[in-house]
Amino acid sequence: MAKNPICELFGIEYPIIQGGMAWVSDAHIAAAVSEAGGLGVIAAGNAPASWVSEQIDIVRTKTQKPFGVNVMLLSPFKDEVAKLIAEKKVPVIITGAGNPGEFLEMWQASGAKVVPVVASSALAIRMERMGVDAVVAEGCEAGGHIGELTTMVLVPNIVDAVSIPVIAAGGIGDARSAAAAFCLGAKGVQVGTRFILATECTAHQAFKDKVIKAKDVDSKVTGRVTGHPVRLIRSPLSREMARVEYEPDAVEKLEAMGEGSLRKAVVDGDIKEGSFMAGQIACMLEKEEPAGDIIKDILNKPAIDAIIDSVKAVLN
């Protein structure tokens, strides 16, 4: 049988990509995921190239396997990061928050596979025409900055619109949701929130505890008024943001409150002022465990086969 196109493309064992989460996705979690057979990803976020360079070097001391860097295209350091990852021949480059067109030639010349995160079929089509290798279709159940469409609708819509492989993201945290994503036509899955709970993830314990304790009603979206909505777990900050959302100077206030708040959550575990960005799936996550166990739980062939057999039974 043909090999999975995502495994083929990235040279990995399991078609699972660890989501690039600013401040969370450093070399430690990325190396653990890659070493366990998935694609570990360093999130460049708003960090300077020097930090990204250091993380790449650490990953390479910990694993020989392929890994990726997620480039946030609104970063003030995007140009230096873009150049660095080409020079360092990072195997996979995932991009968020925009159009990576200006860097595509340089990156592909360096040997990288380039995979933009998209939230609409129009952008997916534009990216395919430009020559990217795959796309991540990210539904609005994901954590952090989000689009409008849910995974259930976005994934098949993009699968129908492009010929390159589609990786589903948003709401994926166990074998059931992975199987669902594959039914929708995805060839791989990107998982963010669940990897916050990897033992190798260096996020503050208070952040991990927020993810573990989150109930379904605790997933909130703030900042819709700014045009850049963010999904996070309910907290004193999210409540304060919700309160000012409809005030006349909401945009300025929200920007001031957001400034540095993700770092406060991930690094300092600051329950009051931190922004605990995580996906809706947090409500289903219960414990910390090694990245390798997470991968084996999500892409567990016997479990997925059992799910699929139960689907056959539904129609009897």
Added chain:
Amino acid sequence: MAKNPICELFGIEYPIIQGGMAWVSDAHIAAAVSEAGGLGVIAAGNAPASWVSEQIDIVRTKTQKPFGVNVMLLSPFKDEVAKLIAEKKVPVIITGAGNPGEFLEMWQASGAKVVPVVASSALAIRMERMGVDAVVAEGCEAGGHIGELTTMVLVPNIVDAVSIPVIAAGGIGDARSAAAAFCLGAKGVQVGTRFILATECTAHQAFKDKVIKAKDVDSKVTGRVTGHPVRLIRSPLSREMARVEYEPDAVEKLEAMGEGSLRKAVVDGDIKEGSFMAGQIACMLEKEEPAGDIIKDILNKPAIDAIIDSVKAVLN
């Protein structure tokens, strides 16, 4: 092999429920869906009992098969409708917008199966304890009034929380999304938007054309400020509503604009003042066809088997 629990419960052939859409779901579409082997549903919406009674009688002249009535618990006529459907021994009662507790005993004594639509696991658990027969877990990709969680997260979360069968709703429009819903643990699917395009559906052609022409970016949510957000297709009204959403007197303005707007869309085809409530899945729908063909396309056993086989291949 065990019969599907939803088919068993309702006495139907295919585990597909036609969503109760106010003004759209009258006797004509309900009878067509039931006659084709699904569960057709009359939406009582804000209509008086006399209208609902008439629709029930029409359904019964058109089919001998089981059907349902969807009761909107915020309706000013909910008490008279509740009494009527017990007297008329409607086989399945689906409830929206609240807790049907006060009517449960009367309905079940009449022989009805009672199925609330829920958008959180806490409500699902409460409903199960109260003794309902099943729940519809409706993700926020659905049209009309919506909750916060997407189908991808809500369905497995509710499946884990209750023992009664779970019907998935929101984002389901083809065999892929039905298969995905079954992977998430649903035993049946509720489909609304696609049945707007049933030839038997009496909605105005302008409404059907809006659904057919909708692109992924055309799905909008208005009225978050009121606490009762509504998903609809982009239109002059949705744009105007988005404009006032952040004004100081938004709640009053939005309520005034919403008043009667669904009727204007469904009955009059009023492109300017109508509220074209439909789910995100509208972007994937392309044509009108008979209700029976829609059912066979969504719950097509060879198609679902092929999807499932492709999932097995993904992990090779």
